[in-house]
Amino acid sequence: MASGLTGRRRAVLALVCAVAVSVVYGIQPVIEAAGRDLGLDEGSLGWLVAAGQIGYLAGLVLLVPLGDLVDRRRLITVHLLLTAAGAGVAAIAPVAAVAIAGLALAGLFAVVVQITVAYVAAVSPAGERGRNIGAVTSGVVVGILGVRVVAGTLGEHAGWRVVYLVIAGLCAALALAARLTLEPELRRPRASYGDALSELVRLAAGDRLLLSRGLVAFFLFASFGTLWSGLALPLGDAPWHLGSTEAGLFGLAGLTGALGAARAGRWADRGRAPAVTCWALAVLAASWLLIAQAGSSLWLLIAGVVVLDFAVQAVHVSNQHLLTTARPDRSSGVIGAYMACYSLGSALGAVTTTWAYSAAGWTAASLLGAAYAGLGLLAAVLTRRLPRYAQALIQPPREPEEAR
Missing domain, CATH: 1.20.1250.20 (MFS general substrate transporter like domains)
Incomplete structure (x- = not known):
């Protein structure tokens, strides 16, 4: 039985994981610059990090179960667009409260990572499931660790807002790529x-x-x-x-x-x-x-x-x-x-x-x-x-x- 994932699809899904998870961790290398720009004191900087984490945790509970009910290709596309919206709000936020809300929204829909892993598991034959999950989840690690390098450098030379504008653009582009390259799931909701x-x-x-x-x-x-x-x-x-x-x-x-x-x-x-x-x-x-x-x-x-x-x-x-x-x-x-x-x-x-x-x-x-x-x-x-x-x-x- 052939795998439901070609090399091209695996690459797209690995990129989805990398970019989506980077929206949660991208603030860490630029947190001091973001805090100064938004007028936050040192004791309040943690809210910029916590916002994405809190949103992510809420998404795990409230949004990920949708993957067992709805076509996951559609969910991947929609969640990427909403992640882009949250990152965009954070990038143009005039005050700290708006930035925190944008980061929380982006974190909420960044659980597209888990929808993606479930999609990979569902379309992969049993003998290839582990290989495909390993290939796609490598994108998660690329996002968590790679964003520290990219955001730190980009933030130092272009400003912290540019980091989130880039993430928003990548999420929107990947939403289109996922829609065009992935196959829909043919299944009926069971609940x-x-x-x-x-x-x-x-x-x-x-x-x-x-x-x-x-x-x-x-x-x-x-x-x-x-x-x-x-x-x-x-x-x-x-x-x-x-x-x-x-x-x-x-x-x-x-x-x-x-x-x-x-x-x-x-x-x-x-x-x-x-x-x-x-x-x-x-x-x-x-x-x-x-x-x-x-x-x-x-x-x-x-x-x-x-x-x-x-x-x-x-x-x-x-x-x-x-x-x-x-x-x-x-x-x-x-x-x-x-x-x-x-x-x-x-x-x-x-x-x-x-x-x-x-x-x-x-x-x-x-x-x-x-x-x-x-x-x-x-x-x-x-x-x-x-x-x-x-x-x-x-x-x-x-x-x-x-x-x-």
């Missing part, structure tokens, strides 16, 4: 929107596989968030004193590691997702030994960043493969619930890394990141048998011989 939300609550409360993968994701992205929310602190301090543009270039090291993990999807297709999850989490914990050396060696730090992002992407792809295989008819809902755990973990890492750094420096922050990785590994080991449950969901019991 109403209210039923879809109720199903999401039931899955979040009682689906053992989702709970286990969600717990792993929570600690996985707490570790990830500890690095990327706090890395600018030791780089801007003695002995390096790097500016935002130079610090943003470390995102390139993260991209190298994350893109190197694209093969994790192929491993998942071969039934190795549980094993990949465990060894990658162990590697994640070990990477902090290198990252902790940020105060003395940039080369060791770069090596640690590459290893960390490789491990995070390998676990992330494996988790999504397991969930979409177990719930093919509810792939949007389970991915939405899973990504809510991702968002909460990232927020935990962002909050605690600054606390740890202010209390005891980068060594304490590194110990914290390693601890989150260790807790993720513990959760994965304790729930190692759960993939058998996933197989039971998608493989109906055989009929007894005498009943045939």
